[in-house]
Amino acid sequence: MLPFEHKTVLDKWGVNFQPFISEKVSVVVGDVSCEGLGIHDFHLKEEILKETDMVLNFAAITKFDERYDVALGTNTFGALNVLDFSKKCAKVKLVVHVSTAYVYGEEPGLLMEKPLRWRRARNNNNIAEVLNCETELLQNRLQELHSKKLPHKEIASDMRNLGLERAKYYGWPNTYTFTKAMAEMALLDSKGDLPLVILRPTMNPIRLPEVHKMGQAFFSKDPWRDRHEKPVKVGNGLTDFDDTNLEELRKRTSEKGLYEVDGVELNMDTRSINWEDYIMNVHIPGLVKFVMK
Numbered sequence: 001m002l003p004f005e006h007k008t009v010l011d012k013w014g015v016n017f018q019p020f021i022s023e024k025v026s027v028v029v030g031d032v033s034c035e036g037l038g039i040h041d042f043h044l045k046e047e048i049l050k051e052t053d054m055v056l057n058f059a060a061i062t063k064f065d066e067r068y069d070v071a072l073g074t075n076t077f078g079a080l081n082v083l084d085f086s087k088k089c090a091k092v093k094l095v096v097h098v099s100t101a102y103v104y105g106e107e108p109g110l111l112m113e114k115p116l117r118w119r120r121a122r123n124n125n126n127i128a129e130v131l132n133c134e135t136e137l138l139q140n141r142l143q144e145l146h147s148k149k150l151p152h153k154e155i156a157s158d159m160r161n162l163g164l165e166r167a168k169y170y171g172w173p174n175t176y177t178f179t180k181a182m183a184e185m186a187l188l189d190s191k192g193d194l195p196l197v198i199l200r201p202t203m204n205p206i207r208l209p210e211v212h213k214m215g216q217a218f219f220s221k222d223p224w225r226d227r228h229e230k231p232v233k234v235g236n237g238l239t240d241f242d243d244t245n246l247e248e249l250r251k252r253t254s255e256k257g258l259y260e261v262d263g264v265e266l267n268m269d270t271r272s273i274n275w276e277d278y279i280m281n282v283h284i285p286g287l288v289k290f291v292m293k
């Protein structure tokens with residue numbers, strides 16, 4: 001977390017940004033939806049498997065209504081592919097998976113930072129069964145659509161509707177949160193002895209009702225319109241997230257002086273952010289421009 005006066009990492013590092021990043025980061029093209037993460041260069045892959053200490057996976061399709069095959073392939077099976085790859089890394093000590101605070105779906109009340117387990121539903125006892133069932137259903141539907149020789153646009157639209165349908169069938173509001181939730185459960189199921197940390201980002205420390213109030217204020221002034229040009233009503237939120245684990249981490253990191261990396265103090269206190277300014281002037285305008293298209 002950067003102090004608020006530095007809005008971007010680039011502001012903070014200035015001309016030293018490029019050398020700093022080049023020294024620390026190498027870019028490798030890959031695709032988490034493929035086994036082996038789609039890294040085709042044999043020697044490069046061997047080197048990564050030999051040298052990696054820690055794996056951090058934040059790759060995801062964040063569109064709420066992405067095609068089901070794409071969202072499931074990236075968010076759920078992608079996370080499992082990263083886990084499989086990590087297991088093959090000789091020195092790996094930790095896998096960090098970036099999830100989302102919204103994995104609980106539409107459950108009201110205080111949501112605890114506890115591992116998510118499959119709630120027995122729709123004849124499925126565990127997450128492995130659900131994934132088998134969803135894979136089979138997807139394959140059958142795709143086969144059917146291709147056999148009808150439908151245009152790409154129609155197949156894509158059918159796949160998008162299928163994602164939303166399956167999410168609602170199991171009790172989630174959209175394809176994104178459903179596929180991210182399944183990833184968490186499948187990772188816990190398959191991690192074996194590998195230490196795994198699941199992070200569920202949200203906007204701490206403001207409470208969700210405050211975000212909704214800001215959303216209402218923003219959209220009352222400038223209503224967002226759906227595809228049919230009808231203004232969309234912004235509802236009230238009922239959910240709240242527990243952040244005891246995060247607070248504990250912040251406390252311990254601070255006690256041990258771990259706030260400093262390479263002589264630079266990292267500010268992890270999210271309370272130093274002007275959240276109202278961020279939500280009203282960055283977050284919602286960003287959502288409107290890039291997501292709610």
Ligand SMILES: NC(=O)c1ccc[n+]([C@@H]2O[C@H](COP(=O)([O-])OP(=O)(O)OC[C@H]3O[C@@H](n4cnc5c(N)ncnc54)[C@H](OP(=O)(O)O)[C@@H]3O)[C@@H](O)[C@H]2O)c1
Nearest residue numbers: 030031032033058059060061062074098099100101201202
């Ligand atoms: N932003 C938030 O408010 C928020 C809140 C909660 C959780 N999260 C989680 O945080 C993570 C990052 O989110 P973000 O907001 O930064 O999303 P983002 O801007 O859409 O970034 C997602 C990244 O995943 C990459 N990606 C997508 N499909 C991939 C694939 N098959 N193989 C490899 N990489 C792939 C994308 O690469 P390309 O650009 O090349 O497509 C992109 O760099 C996600 O896991 C998301 O669920 C975000």
